[in-house]
Every structure is written in C-alpha cells, then in structure tokens.
Amino acid sequence: MFMGKLFVVVIALLGLAGCSQEEPPSKAEAPRTELAYASTKDIRNINPHLYSGEMAAQNMVFEPLVVNTKEGVKPWLAESWEISPDGKEYTFDQIDGLINDFMKGKVK
Numbered sequence: 864m865f866m867g868k869l870f871v872v873v874i875a876l877l878g879l880a881g882c883s884q885e886e887p888p889s890k891a892e893a894p895r896t897e898l899a900y901a902s903t904k905d906i907r908n909i910n911p912h913l914y915s916g917e918m919a920a921q922n923m924v925f926e927p928l929v930v931n932t933k934e935g936v937k938p939w940l941a942e943s944w945e946i947s948p949d950g951k952e953y954t955f956d957q958i959d960g961l962i963n964d965f966m967k968g969k970v971k
Contacts, residue, residue, distance in 0.1 A: 898923075928955050 900906075906920045928941035938944075941955040 900920060900923065902920065909920045909924055911921055911925055927939050929936050929944070930939045931937075938958075940958060940961060942958045944953055944955045946953055
C-alpha cells in the first residue's frame with residue numbers, strides 16, 4: 864500500500880514539474896545569422912574569380928549576368944549586352960530595379 868501511495872505522489876510531482884511557468888526561449892528572439900549548407904564536395908572557396916569546382920555553393924550566393932541554355936546565351940541580371948567589334952569589350956545593361964552596390968549601372 865505504501866508503494867502505491869509513493870508511486871502516485873511521484874507521478875503527481877513529475878506532472879507538476881512539467882507545468883512550470885517558465886517558457887523556453889522563442890526562435891523568434893534569436894534570428895539565425897548563418898546558412899547551413901551540406902555538400903558532398905569540398906568547398907574551399909566560393910570566389911567566382913578563383914573557381915575551382917565549387918559552382919553549387921557559388922550559385923547560392925552569386926547570380927550571373929547571363930545564363931547558358933540549350934537555345935544559347937540568355938539574359939539573367941543583364942537586360943542586354945553589346946560586344947565590341949574586336950571582341951575584347953563587353954557592355955552589359957542591368958535589368959531595371961536591380962540594386963547593386965558594386966556595379967552602379969553599366970559594367971565594362
């Protein structure tokens with residue numbers, strides 16, 4: 864009989880302990896400032912100028928001016944572009960509304 868009462872008391876205390884007034888910290892209180900990315904490749908550097916095979920990670924960070932498709936080169940962030948007669952100079956016109964602190968307009 865004593866064991867039965869003890870069991871009931873222990874269960875009641877555990878139940879009350881689970882009803883505490885403290886609330887766990889909300890996820891909204893601490894926004895994440897990092898991106899977790901899983902890859903089967905070794906990602907050494909995502910600088911597109913030092914490309915060494917990390918294109919999957921680069922594509923998550925950078926968007927191109929143009930994209931290659933089965934139909935050929937198509938605009939992406941560039942609305943249009945011109946190539947100089949000697950093929951050494953490319954002039955890209957960005958799409959309207961593109962906010963770009965690095966380029967600020969036309970790029971050569």
